[in-house]
Amino acid sequence: MFALRKIFLALGFLVLVLLYTIPPRTAVLAFETWRDVNAVQAAFDGDENNVTDAARALLGDARAWHAELAPFIADAARFAWLPHYGGDFAQVEKFAALADELVIAAEPTLKLYDALHENLASQRSFGAALIDFSRANAAQIELAQAALTRVEHARAKIDERELSPQAHALLRTVDRALNEWDAALRLLGDAPQLLGNDAPRHYLILAQNNDELRATGGFISAVGVLRVERGEISVVWFGDSFAVDDLSLVHSPPPAPLQKYMWASQWLLRDSNWYADFPTSARVAQGMYENDRHLKTDGVIAVDMRFLPRLVQAMQVELDGEPLSQNNVLARLKASWQPMPPGDMSAEWFKSDRKNFLSELMNGMLTRFRAGDIKTNALAQALWRGLREKSAQIYLNDADAEQAILDANWGGAVDAGAQxxxxxxxxxxxxxxxxxxxxxxxxxxxxxxxxxxxxxxxxxxxxxxxxxxxxxxxxxxxxxxxxxxxxxxxxxxxxxxxxxxxxxxxxxxxxxxxxxxxxxxxxxxxxxxxxxxxxxxxxxxxxxxxxxxxxxxxxxxxxxxxxxxxxxxxxxxxxxxxxxxxxxxxxxxxxxxxxxxxxxxxxxxxxxxxxxxx
Known part of the structure; x- marks a missing residue:
């Protein structure tokens, strides 16, 4: 205990010395940066009107830090001899150049955000507003992409082989952010096609239950189809996955393990996600739905139960007069579960009992979406976090849009690499x-x-x-x-x-x-x-x-x-x-x-x- 106390006293002394030696300007800048980081997070969480102001304040902090640290940046290479971190010091100037390009690239994207937020606020239809915005701001989207390309060039100059694991972790964060940033801009440019501006689009929805884990996230317990025409979304059908199949038709035999261990004689849509590569399983599901329901779809969106709390919190849905929240939605979903009835599973049973909760939830969310009664930042954050953790996955027939999804690692693809x-x-x-x-x-x-x-x-x-x-x-x-x-x-x-x-x-x-x-x-x-x-x-x-x-x-x-x-x-x-x-x-x-x-x-x-x- 005495030795531990001596360690804490020594650490406390070092902290006091450090605080004493920090120049006043640096201490003030550190406080301002901390304050502005919190302001950005608060803006994303609630105050949508303040997002770009808070972000620009943080970018100003970045410029101030560059000026403050300029002498150190210029001399950092002198410490390349240090063990473990020498490679980091040798490339400090390259990291600083990367930071500069990031700050520069942020401005055209912030301008896009300002214009998009104003456009969404002026129209009741979210989808139609997104189409109009994309078409009217094609040139600005290209400017933002060009600025991002310069960031990628600066990133490519950093030699990863010389870096410490800590610097590698920073680069992994930057790389993922750049890939997602680029994908978001590309998908924004593709919005008119994806949202059915030229012709209606149909998207297959797969509700996966990860409590019954399958290769792409969980057993497919419910299935739906959304129709999108000129940004307006409607539900073509949504219901139990068992109700999708037309058993009067011939289906192909399932993969061997499903035949042997689950006694499956036909490969049906609820088991279509057998392969871990989501694009592969998505195409299988599309083919099965088209075969049984005679409707060709333009993409697949799969979500599992981890995504529901995020989505409900962002959209603030009520069911039966009671608000749903991230704390109660899964409990209510599980409480609504109904076992298979003995004997024949009638169509009436599917209609009245099976997965009713999910149908009502989807209708409630779409009602708010159509009315524009949503917090766009909260919804965007929910989707972004879901895509990152793979609780939401997307497959699109459109080749360019699908490549953007894959580049951002939002598509659940098997990516074996070269080694x-x-x-x-x-x-x-x-x-x-x-x-x-x-x-x-x-x-x-x-x-x-x-x-x-x-x-x-x-x-x-x-x-x-x-x-x-x-x-x-x-x-x-x-x-x-x-x-x-x-x-x-x-x-x-x-x-x-x-x-x-x-x-x-x-x-x-x-x-x-x-x-x-x-x-x-x-x-x-x-x-x-x-x-x-x-x-x-x-x-x-x-x-x-x-x-x-x-x-x-x-x-x-x-x-x-x-x-x-x-x-x-x-x-x-x-x-x-x-x-x-x-x-x-x-x-x-x-x-x-x-x-x-x-x-x-x-x-x-x-x-x-x-x-x-x-």
């Missing part, structure tokens, strides 16, 4: 909602000298223990949503690896081997059962393609499954004896002489780079 790759995909094939409780942790070991890899997934199922073994047939007798959350976990697990990988062995699963999936990857799969109140480990060993090290760099692309919670991940990389480590993009710990260990919380896609010398 090593890992994507763990779980699919609940147990007719229950146990993913509300099940957790997983991933361990990945790769030997770069021998091109060998091992993936271990540790599943924990905290469901209450019950008598008897896991009985899948008994699962259908659950009568409440809560009872479906307490069960065994029947899981078909896939590991997506670089194309050309070779299966060696698996443990903890049955029917293990190469699994059917898209051509860009090699998939290994198997069937795992995790009983109640149990922890089980699934393991896959496989050989990777040769030449994982390119230009003295090893890169591992990691993708997080939509619908899954943030996943603890440990990556251990064994370096060949004839290489030494120069640096890495993420913090790591040495485990032995030549093993690097990375520990991450995987909530979004990321790429780990290890830079080597030979």
């Amino acid at each position: 090593d790759y890992l994507f763990v995909v779980d699919s609940n094939v147990g007719f229950n909602k146990v993913n509300a409780r099940v957790t997983r942790e991933i361990f990945y070991d790769v030997n770069l000298g021998e091109n060998k890899a091992t993936v271990e997934i540790v599943y924990k199922n905290p469901s209450r223990a019950a008598e008897g073994e896991c009985d899948l047939l008994k699962q259908h007798k659950d009568t409440t949503y809560a009872s479906m959350e307490q069960s065994c976990y029947w899981n078909y697990v896939r590991v997506l690896a670089p194309r050309g990988s070779q299966f060696v062995l698996a443990k903890g699963v049955s029917d293990a081997g190469v699994a059917d999936d898209m051509e860009a990857v090699t998939a290994f799969g198997g069937y795992a059962i995790i009983p109640r109140n149990t922890t089980r480990t699934v393991k896959f060993d496989y050989a990777l393609p040769a030449r994982l090290i390119h230009n003295n760099t090893y890169s591992l692309k990691l993708q997080q499954q939509a619908g899954a919670p943030a996943t603890p991940l440990t990556v251990r990389v064994k370096i060949p004896d004839d290489y030494s480590v120069r640096g890495a993009s993420h913090p790591f710990t040495w485990r032995g002489q030549n093993i690097l260990e990375f520990q991450e919380m995987l909530w979004q896609d990321t790429t780990i780079h290890v830079y080597l010398n030979r």
Whole structure:
């Protein structure tokens, strides 16, 4: 205790010395920046009229900081000899140039925002206003894109190989923001086509339940179609996913695991999202809807239950005279769940009982949307955060718009990259909602000298223990949503690896081997059962393609499954004896002489780079 007190006293003394030595102007500027950051956040959260003023104040702070730090920026390269952070100091001028271009590029986008906000305020129809704005401001959109291109050129001059993990983290934030910024401008330019200015557009809506996890986010429990014509949105149809199918028609056989473990004889729309690549599954769903409902759609929008609280909070919807909020919407949704009736599932039952809550919710939101009675900033933030966490995913038939979606990583695509790759995909094939409780942790070991890899997934199922073994047939007798959350976990697990990988062995699963999936990857799969109140480990060993090290760099692309919670991940990389480590993009710990260990919380896609010398 005494030693700890001495440490705190020493830290306190250092803080006092630092505060004493900071020039008054710097201290004032730090306070003003803190104040303006809070003002920007407050403007986005509530005061939409003050967004650009608050943003411009923050940009002014950035210019002031550049002036304040100019002497340090000019001399920073002198500290390139420092260990660990030397590469950061060597490129301070490049970072400063990037910051300057960011400040310059922000102004044309802020002008667009001012004009858009004024345009939306003057019209009752949100969609029509967006079309008019896009057409009238095409030149200004191009100016904003040109300014953003200059930012990208400044970013490209920074040599990532020389940076610390902390500087890498900053660059990852910048890179993602630039990709999203660029995509937003491109989609704004495409708004007239996407919103049906020339011809009506139809968009397929998939409501995915991530408590029953599937490859792209969850079991498709409800389906709808929106018609958009000249910005005006209407509901063509919305209802239970079981009610979509025309069972008088012939459907193709489903993927083998659905046939074997869920006894499916036909591939129906509710199971269309079997493949983790959302564009692939979206096209499958479109084809099925067109086959059964005779309507061709122009895109697919999928959302899971994590997105609902964000959306409801942004749109302030009421149902039955009671306000919905981010705190009560999921509880009300689960309370509305109805089990399958015994015997025939009549059309009348679908109409009166099944998924009524979601239909009423969609109608309530559309009513507010059509009336322009929404907070555009709050809605934009909800959508942005949903796309980032993959609780919302978009696929568009329009090639240019779809490319913008993919470039921003909003489209849920499998992106294997050029070197090593890992994507763990779980699919609940147990007719229950146990993913509300099940957790997983991933361990990945790769030997770069021998091109060998091992993936271990540790599943924990905290469901209450019950008598008897896991009985899948008994699962259908659950009568409440809560009872479906307490069960065994029947899981078909896939590991997506670089194309050309070779299966060696698996443990903890049955029917293990190469699994059917898209051509860009090699998939290994198997069937795992995790009983109640149990922890089980699934393991896959496989050989990777040769030449994982390119230009003295090893890169591992990691993708997080939509619908899954943030996943603890440990990556251990064994370096060949004839290489030494120069640096890495993420913090790591040495485990032995030549093993690097990375520990991450995987909530979004990321790429780990290890830079080597030979």
